[in-house]
Amino acid sequence: AQSVSQHNHHVILSEAASLELGCNYSYGGTVNLFWYVQYPGQHLQLLLKYFSGDPLVKGIKGFEAEFIKSKFSFNLRKPSVQWSDTAEYFCAAVNYGGSQGNLIFGKGTKLSVKP
Amino acid sequence: ETGVTQTPRHLVMGMTNKKSLKCEQHLGHNAMYWYKQSAKKPLELMFVYNFKEQTENNSVPSRFSPECPNSSHLFLHLHTLQPEDSALYLCASSPVGPTGAGTQYFGPGTRLTVL
Numbered sequence: 001a002q003s004v005s006q007h008n009h010h011v012i013l014s015e016a017a018s019l020e021l022g023c024n025y026s027y028g029g030t031v032n033l034f035w036y037v038q039y040p041g042q043h044l045q046l047l048l049k050y051f052s053g054d055p056l057v058k059g060i061k062g063f064e065a066e067f068i069k070s071k072f073s074f075n076l077r078k079p080s081v082q083w084s085d086t087a088e089y090f091c092a093a094v095n096y097g098g099s100q101g102n103l104i105f106g107k108g109t110k111l112s113v114k115p
Numbered sequence: 116e117t118g119v120t121q122t123p124r125h126l127v128m129g130m131t132n133k134k135s136l137k138c139e140q141h142l143g144h145n146a147m148y149w150y151k152q153s154a155k156k157p158l159e160l161m162f163v164y165n166f167k168e169q170t171e172n173n174s175v176p177s178r179f180s181p182e183c184p185n186s187s188h189l190f191l192h193l194h195t196l197q198p199e200d201s202a203l204y205l206c207a208s209s210p211v212g213p214t215g216a217g218t219q220y221f222g223p224g225t226r227l228t229v230l
Binding site for chain 2: 032033044045093094102103104105106108
């Protein structure tokens with residue numbers, strides 16, 4: 001079955017630390033990959049996405065993610081986190097094809113940034 | 116504000132009640148979705164509608180009944196729910212198409228508690 005897995009349930013960092021959140025997917029064929037973020041009390045929103053081309057994609061608020069096809073990974077990174085990055089982060093994938101496809105989410109990683 | 120609104124934001128209901136959740140989007144999208152978000156579980160896709168037609172029912176119990184009267188409105192009718200149905204119910208919309216499915220815009224959710 002198609003699935004998305006996130007390695008960490010809860011990550012705690014101090015401000016200015018570097019961040020890397022792991023994400024792996026299991027799909028056959030080409031996939032579209034996404035990171036969504038849910039800030040406390042706010043709606044889920046798109047952080048960045050990969051469809052094709054440059055495997056290093058940049059999103060909002062200084063986040064980036066790298067698609068490594070050989071490792072089936074799409075890890076999220078940020079060089080220096082801020083307290084305002086405290087949120088829950090969800091990796092997601094859509095199986096690319098002629099039909100609509102459905103978004104499959106990982107369980108999420110909660111990030112807590114200490115001021 | 117994402118352009119997707121949900122009402123009510125909070126709902127407490129007994130197991131014998133009948134209630135409905137409402138979702139409205141002002142983005143001109145033609146695909147709409149219902150998700151269930153429970154603690155420590157991945158976001159679960161429940162239903163998908165494309166151009167008002169249901170294209171996905173992810174083995175959801177019949178006590179959840181969706182309705183999509185037009186591309187801007189989506190309802191989830193609830194009856195004889197169980198306590199384990201308590202969760203955050205999220206609505207989302209997106210453009211239709213293989214790359215549209217992943218670029219979803221989410222509402223704030225309805226926090227449902229079943230007593």
